[in-house]
Amino acid sequence: MTELQAISLFKCLADKSRIQILKSLMEEDMYVERLSERLNLTPATISFHLKKLVDAGAVKSRRDQYYTMYAINGDVFNVSILDILKEKSEEKSLQDERDEAYRKKVIDAFFEYGKLKSIPSQRKKELIVLEEIAKAFEKGRDYTEREVNLIIADFNDDFCTIRRDMISEKILTRNNMLYRKL
Amino acid sequence: MNAELFYSFLEERKSCVLAEITRLAQEGRIDESNVLKAKFNVYDICKAVYGAATAQSKDDAGNAFQATFNKITSPWKSSLEKAKAHGDDHKVLIEEAKLEAAQEINAKYAELS
Numbered sequence: 001m002t003e004l005q006a007i008s009l010f011k012c013l014a015d016k017s018r019i020q021i022l023k024s025l026m027e028e029d030m031y032v033e034r035l036s037e038r039l040n041l042t043p044a045t046i047s048f049h050l051k052k053l054v055d056a057g058a059v060k061s062r063r064d065q066y067y068t069m070y071a072i073n074g075d076v077f078n079v080s081i082l083d084i085l086k087e088k089s090e091e092k093s094l095q096d097e098r099d100e101a102y103r104k105k106v107i108d109a110f111f112e113y114g115k116l117k118s119i120p121s122q123r124k125k126e127l128i129v130l131e132e133i134a135k136a137f138e139k140g141r142d143y144t145e146r147e148v149n150l151i152i153a154d155f156n157d158d159f160c161t162i163r164r165d166m167i168s169e170k171i172l173t174r175n176n177m178l179y180r181k182l
Numbered sequence: 183m184n185a186e187l188f189y190s191f192l193e194e195r196k197s198c199v200l201a202e203i204t205r206l207a208q209e210g211r212i213d214e215s216n217v218l219k220a221k222f223n224v225y226d227i228c229k230a231v232y233g234a235a236t237a238q239s240k241d242d243a244g245n246a247f248q249a250t251f252n253k254i255t256s257p258w259k260s261s262l263e264k265a266k267a268h269g270d271d272h273k274v275l276i277e278e279a280k281l282e283a284a285q286e287i288n289a290k291y292a293e294l295s
Contacts, residue, residue: 016210044278045214048271052213113268 001076004097005057006084009076012056017041018049022072025059031067103128116156119165127169133162134171137181148172148179183244183295185236189229191290195283196225217275224283227254244295255284 001009012018020039024030032050036043050070053059060073106128110117116133120126136151137143143151145163152159152166163179166172172179199222206215228251235247258280265273 014210015213017214042278044271044274048213048275051271113264113270 001079001084001087002097003084003087003094004101009056009058012052012058015049015052017045018053018058021046021049021053022058025070025072029069029071031064031069035070107132111155114155116162119156119158119161126165130162130166130169130171134166134181137172139181142178142180145177145179183291185232188232188291188294191294192225192229192287195286196222199225199283214275217272217279220276221279221283224255224280224287228287248291251284251287255281258284 013022017039021035024035024038030038032043032046035041035046035050039046041049050059050061054061054070057076058073059070061068061070063069106120106125110120110125110129111132116129120129133152133155136154137148148163149159152162156162163172167174167179170182173182199218203215203218203222206212206218231250231254232243232247235250236243238246258277262274262277262281264270265277
């Protein structure tokens with residue numbers, strides 16, 4: 001477990017409701033409604049906490065007929081805290097994880113349900129946003145301007161600005177009116 | 183419509199929700215406590231809207247208040263549906279809390295009118 005994963009797990013565990021959920025799951029695997037009745041919390045509140053627990057790796061989910069069942073992720077809890085503390089910090093991987101966390105933060109702030117809410121004014125943030133949009137393009141394939149516009153329009157109506165910025169940031173190249181992802 | 187009763191209802195609900203926010207935080211249920219802060223803000227929004235409506239026109243304050251308050255709260259319903267459709271559990275909690283406060287306010291307003 002890396003330091004950042006450990007921090008994310010400990011942060012997630014620092015909540016009474018989530019601890020109560022984990023205690024229930026220690027007894028047996030459960031689905032949202034069962035936890036909701038047991039802990040006297042709304043299903044929406046339980047789903048919210050379960051998502052956090054799943055994201056932190058504390059809980060695993062599986063489909064079981066009509067329900068999604070949740071279970072404790074034993075692998076995570078079998079790691080001792082001393083083992084986590086003994087692990088050497090690798091600055092490079094920590095830096096990568098910090099960059100990735102920053103990237104995720106920017107994407108979460110500017111995208112809502114896959115749509116770009118606004119074009120960031122800060123260049124660093126805009127670059128992250130443009131790289132995210134560029135994931136919709138295949139590498140090595142030529143696109144007409146219309147195709148490029150249609151792809152970008154799925155994210156934001158201002159496809160002209162985004163297309164131009166993708167060229168100037170060298171994310172896309174333009175040759176003989178054809179565009180290609182670099 | 184008795185404005186004083188309406189304001190005291192809003193203040194009372196604010197104190198109740200604030201007490202709940204504090205209790206949840208003390209219990210270590212920080213996320214749930216933070217969600218309730220969104221509900222708490224709705225009572226202040228309502229106070230501001232009602233204050234502006236009564237300042238604008240004493241005779242038509244009721245209609246002006248309801249029109250503005252509904253205009254503010256109706257996007258919350260679509261936001262809730264959107265959040266549910268996309269499995270955005272955090273937003274679902276926030277929108278549900280805000281709508282709960284809006285429903286309480288509308289019910290009280292109807293009762294006092």
